[in-house]
Amino acid sequence: MSKPDSVDLSAFTVPGTGRGVFDVFGYRYLLRLLVRKGILTRYHGSALGWAWSYVKPAAQFLIYYLVMGVFLGLNRGIEAFPVYLFSGIVVVNLFNEAFGNATRSIVNNRALVKKIYLPRELFPIADVFIAFVHFLPQLTILIAVCLFSGWAPSLVQLAGALLAIVIILLIATGLGLLFGSINVTFRDSQNLVELILMFATYTSPVLYSFQMVENKLPPWLFDLYMMNPVTAAVELFHSAFWFPTTSGSAARPEHLWLISALAIVIAIVALVVGQLVFRRLEGRFAQDL
Amino acid sequence: MPRTSEPPLPRIIIEGVRKTYTLRHTHSFKETFVAWLRRKKVSTSFDALQHIDLTVGESEAVALLGYNGSGKSTLLKLVSGVLRPDRGRVLTRGRVAGLIEVGAGFHPDLSGRENVYLNAAILGMSKTEIDARFDEIVEFSEIGEFIDTEVKHYSSGMFVRLAFSVAIHTELDILLVDEVLAVGDAPFREKCKAKIRELVAAGKTLFIVSHDLSMVAELCSRGLVLRRGELVYDGAIDDAIDQLKAITR
Ligand SMILES: Nc1ncnc2c1ncn2[C@@H]1O[C@H](COP(=O)(O)OP(=O)(O)OP(=O)(O)O)[C@@H](O)[C@H]1O
Numbered sequence: 001m002s003k004p005d006s007v008d009l010s011a012f013t014v015p016g017t018g019r020g021v022f023d024v025f026g027y028r029y030l031l032r033l034l035v036r037k038g039i040l041t042r043y044h045g046s047a048l049g050w051a052w053s054y055v056k057p058a059a060q061f062l063i064y065y066l067v068m069g070v071f072l073g074l075n076r077g078i079e080a081f082p083v084y085l086f087s088g089i090v091v092v093n094l095f096n097e098a099f100g101n102a103t104r105s106i107v108n109n110r111a112l113v114k115k116i117y118l119p120r121e122l123f124p125i126a127d128v129f130i131a132f133v134h135f136l137p138q139l140t141i142l143i144a145v146c147l148f149s150g151w152a153p154s155l156v157q158l159a160g161a162l163l164a165i166v167i168i169l170l171i172a173t174g175l176g177l178l179f180g181s182i183n184v185t186f187r188d189s190q191n192l193v194e195l196i197l198m199f200a201t202y203t204s205p206v207l208y209s210f211q212m213v214e215n216k217l218p219p220w221l222f223d224l225y226m227m228n229p230v231t232a233a234v235e236l237f238h239s240a241f242w243f244p245t246t247s248g249s250a251a252r253p254e255h256l257w258l259i260s261a262l263a264i265v266i267a268i269v270a271l272v273v274g275q276l277v278f279r280r281l282e283g284r285f286a287q288d289l
Numbered sequence: 290m291p292r293t294s295e296p297p298l299p300r301i302i303i304e305g306v307r308k309t310y311t312l313r314h315t316h317s318f319k320e321t322f323v324a325w326l327r328r329k330k331v332s333t334s335f336d337a338l339q340h341i342d343l344t345v346g347e348s349e350a351v352a353l354l355g356y357n358g359s360g361k362s363t364l365l366k367l368v369s370g371v372l373r374p375d376r377g378r379v380l381t382r383g384r385v386a387g388l389i390e391v392g393a394g395f396h397p398d399l400s401g402r403e404n405v406y407l408n409a410a411i412l413g414m415s416k417t418e419i420d421a422r423f424d425e426i427v428e429f430s431e432i433g434e435f436i437d438t439e440v441k442h443y444s445s446g447m448f449v450r451l452a453f454s455v456a457i458h459t460e461l462d463i464l465l466v467d468e469v470l471a472v473g474d475a476p477f478r479e480k481c482k483a484k485i486r487e488l489v490a491a492g493k494t495l496f497i498v499s500h501d502l503s504m505v506a507e508l509c510s511r512g513l514v515l516r517r518g519e520l521v522y523d524g525a526i527d528d529a530i531d532q533l534k535a536i537t538r
């Protein structure tokens with residue numbers, strides 16, 4: 001047997017090591033196929049198929065509207081309450097779907113993770129993309145509703161909506177990497193995430209306006225509330241979709257751009273932390289699953 | 290630089306590798322916490338491989354033999370990168386295609402065609418490479434007109450034939466095969482053997498785990514015997530088979 005020290009090792013690689021999320025760019029084609037697979041098999045065997053992507057948010061919207069708006073009469077303070085409600089709900093839906101699926105994705109793909117080496121970040125990232133694709137029908141409905149209500153947004157407002165989507169996708173990826181990698185050894189993680197997602201609708205101004213919070217909370221707590229990246233994204237959506245359909249007299253949060261910039265920073269920090277923890281735990285995925 | 294003047298580079302280098310599995314006795318935060326409070330052990334460790342040293346060169350067909358639980362699959366997973374060694378190092382040169390289990394990436398609700406693309410991409414092929422080889426893959430698998438049927442309607446043999454066909458047509462330098470040739474009917478197995486010989490003749494490295502000793506004797510020139518995580522024999526295939534028969538589990 002040849003002594004390994006005597007051979008030139010420059011052509012060799014250590015199997016199973018990658019560059020984390022950056023490797024995903026090298027696997028663009030596979031990422032595309034994984035996303036396609038997720039989309040094709042989502043409504044497999046159902047007669048309505050993709051129509052469900054429209055039915056579900058519409059039903060959710062109807063429930064909230066009836067309970068919150070009609071029965072509880074919470075809409076009195078908010079003009080065009082249905083549009084307000086819906087433009088916030090779609091943002092939280094995107095966050096819930098992306099974060100929830102990304103958390104479960106390593107466990108769901110255990111057959112592959114255990115048998116073939118791939119940059120494992122591919123799975124949560126593919127799930128975030130799939131969530132985004134499922135968000136598009138909801139966005140379409142929202143735009144239709146807005147147009148119906150005489151929507152004429154400015155370019156800045158539209159840019160804000162785009163920024164909101166970026167914030168949500170980044171933070172969902174970061175948190176998904178973090179909780180998804182812990183989930184391999186401790187399935188408690190996915191239950192904890194379900195709990196977080198349950199709160200997400202209520203900890204952002206979706207069913208009420210930010211002013212109601214401002215009136216009740218001490219200033220420092222309100223600032224903390226506004227620092228939630230999901231809140232920033234929801235308010236960006238309100239500004240882009242709901243506000244242009246109103247008479248323009250409703251109050252908007254001060255410093256919305258500052259809050260959004262902060263949200264981007266928080267999302268990037270979450271992504272970095274998620275990736276670091278993921279890489280730390282990745283070595284044990286195949287044996288712990 | 291003329292290549293002939295240098296000694297041929299190996300394809301796989303395994304140096305002082307040990308793999309320890311931790312067997313957890315707890316599976317939730319709560320259990321871990323309770324065990325920690327009571328000062329009970331949360332896990333025990335188990336050496337699945339201990340100090341393995343090995344090099345495999347180009348054009349070599351190596352059989353990895355051993356009884357159940359001797360650590361064969363573990364060694365293959367270390368070479369493919371699915372697992373990482375706890376001590377020592379594993380180095381590979383070129384593209385590794387691991388057939389740890391055929392069809393691991395197959396989705397039952399997708400058609401054969403879609404699964405071919407998905408699985409080939411999982412094994413590291415680009416779209417152009419798959420496009421170029423698609424017809425060859427289908428022809429080899431003898432799936433024929435069923436290629437556009439969902440794979441959940443395939444017989445188990447058809448499923449394995451298609452999966453194996455994808456793997457064997459990927460662009461590879463090192464092929465890892467774990468116990469997958471036992472499926473498929475006799476004619477298909479003959480075809481697989483011929484294809485494997487062709488790959489070895491083309492300079493590819495083959496690392497194969499099998500309990501089918503007669504097939505291994507036909508395909509491989511070198512045999513390794515593992516026993517309880519230790520490499521107890523490395524040499525000619527016929528001697529390796531004799532060694533295996535002589536040892537106990
Ligand atoms: N993920 C794991 N966690 C804990 N122990 C494991 C794990 N995988 C394998 N083992 C243990 O390591 C040992 C070697 O397993 P391995 O799968 O490598 O055996 P093998 O030689 O492939 O056996 P077989 O012939 O049955 O396929 C076994 O005792 C097994 O219980």
Ligand SMILES: [Mg+2]
Nearest residue numbers: 361362363467
């Ligand atoms: Mg095995």
